[in-house]
Amino acid sequence: MxxxxxxxxxxxxxxxxxxxxxxxxxxxxxxxxxxxxxxxxxxxxxxxxxxxxxxxxxxxxxxxxxxxxxxxxxxxxxxxxxxxxxxxxxxxxxxxxxxxxxxxxxxxxxxxxxxxxxxxxxxxxxxxxxxxxxxxxxxxxxxxxxxxxxxxxxxxxxxxxxxxxxxxxxxxxxxxxxxxxxxxxxxxxxxxxxxxxxxxxxxxxxxxxxxxxxxxxxxxxxxxxxxxxxxxxxxxxHRVSDFPTLNGPISQIIQAAIDAGIAHAAIEDTLTFVRTRSRPWIDSGVERAADDPLTVREIGHLHIQLHAADALLERAARTLDAIAAQPEVSEDDVARASVAVGEAKVLTTEIALLASEKLFELAGTQSTLSEHNLDRHWRNARTHTLHDPVRWKYHLVGNYYLNGVKPARHPWN
Incomplete structure (x- = not known):
């Protein structure tokens, strides 16, 4: 009720x-x-x-x-x-x-x-x-x-x-x-x-x-x-959008940080499950799932994507810090901040979804049992990343670099 x-x-x-x-x-x-x-x-x-x-x-x-x-x-x-x-x-x-x-x-x-x-x-x-x-x-x-x-x-x-x-x-x-x-x-x-x-x-x-x-x-x-x-x-x-401010990028970078956190949790649970519960594939010729070469490859890929997302997130935060330290914030500053945060938002969205889905592929069928509730990572990632469509982040970034178009000022940029 x-x-x-x-x-x-x-x-x-x-x-x-x-x-x-x-x-x-x-x-x-x-x-x-x-x-x-x-x-x-x-x-x-x-x-x-x-x-x-x-x-x-x-x-x-x-x-x-x-x-x-x-x-x-x-x-x-x-x-x-x-x-x-x-x-x-x-x-x-x-x-x-x-x-x-x-x-x-x-x-x-x-x-x-x-x-x-x-x-x-x-x-x-x-x-x-x-x-x-x-x-x-x-x-x-x-x-x-x-x-x-x-x-x-x-x-x-x-x-x-x-x-x-x-x-x-x-x-x-x-x-x-x-x-x-x-x-x-x-x-x-x-x-x-x-x-x-x-x-x-x-x-x-x-x-x-x-x-x-x-x-x-x-x-x-x-x-x-x-x-x-x-x-x-x-x-x-209305003043936070009528005039150049960092309110929109601040809102967005917090969204991106949440998605990065979901990705970190999903990957950590993947590692734990593969190390302690998963079985290697029959054709791998190894005794432990953690030694399966294709699993090892996928774990490497996930970490590279995660670290790239973390790096862009930190880069965006440093951009906001540098702009906030200035005496005044210009339209160009806000545009630069929105684009930096948009780039981070793309990667944090994608790694949150990828990591929470790959968990099941790498951990195996046992990981789908309700007693583990590991599907919460994907459910949380999929739900939270719908806050604003990442496809428009690609457009925002591309339009800025190709055509010099500044992003619209609102809480979703």
């Missing part, structure tokens, strides 16, 4: 001014925290997937670790980690459990929206909330529209407040969130983001996600029925 968040009937949660979550100090601290968390998350990841057991406890471990706050700027008390570190953190967590790795993907992008468009007062308030362990979900996409930016949700000004009406889907993290940022259009069709506290009257979050992969993200429905939001919680989202 779908899980309905009935807290919509209660009063909005009050701000917590105390730092209850651990505060990450720097990049090295973030990597260490991610590795420690991944050890905990990985232990029952397969069971959570098989039983579709929503990770209410595990997500508390995650946000209390301080990792959800690592992109808060240093001037506001955060670690302000590099994009190289951010992608590595996401990849580490996603390798342990890609559903949990996906939950903060929109959160990090929403932190960037605050940095780009918020007033100093808004930044101090919301960055304080994040540092205390608060989480953002999302209410962006909708079903049944012409395309992803054809939004029916409306955000209209009413006195000192805004009023939000609409229905969202693919709302990853909303069920677990302290705030559900909702994207809607005003009468001039400009985009606004309303950061709606959990418990606000008229906000209803429904767990009706039935995707065969990423099962525990609860990426279902958010209903907004005349939801009243104070103006201090509303941000001009």
């Amino acid at each position: 779908a899980e309905l968040d009935q807290t919509a009937l209660s009063q909005p949660a009050q701000a917590d001014t105390q730092h209850t979550a651990r505060v990450i100090a720097d990049d090295a601290d973030a990597i260490a925290a991610a590795r420690a968390l991944a050890q905990r998350l990985g232990k029952e990841a397969a069971v959570r997937d098989r039983e579709r057991r929503l990770p209410h406890e595990e997500i508390e471990w995650f946000s209390q670790s301080g990792l959800w706050a690592i992109t808060v700027p240093k001037v506001y008390g955060g670690a302000g980690v590099s994009f190289v570190t951010l992608t590595e953190v996401v990849k580490i967590v996603a390798a342990a459990d890609p559903s949990l790795g996906q939950l903060p993907q929109n959160h990090y992008g929403l932190v960037d929206v605050i940095s780009l468009t918020g007033t100093d007062e808004q930044k101090r308030y919301f960055f304080g909330e994040i540092l205390s362990g608060k989480r953002f979900g999302n209410g962006f996409s909708e079903k049944g529209t012409k395309h992803v930016l054809d939004l029916k949700t409306r955000v209209r000004r009413d006195g000192d407040d805004y009023v939000v009406d609409g229905t969202k889907f693919y709302s990853t993290g909303a069920l677990f969130a302290h705030y559900v940022p909702v994207l809607g259009l005003d009468d001039d069709r400009k985009g606004w983001l309303a950061y709606i506290p959990k418990g606000t009257p008229g906000l209803i979050v429904i767990d009706d996600w039935t995707g065969f992969g990423q099962r525990t993200t609860a990426s279902g429905t958010v209903v907004l029925d005349s939801v009243r939001v104070p103006a201090s919680n509303v941000f001009p989202a």
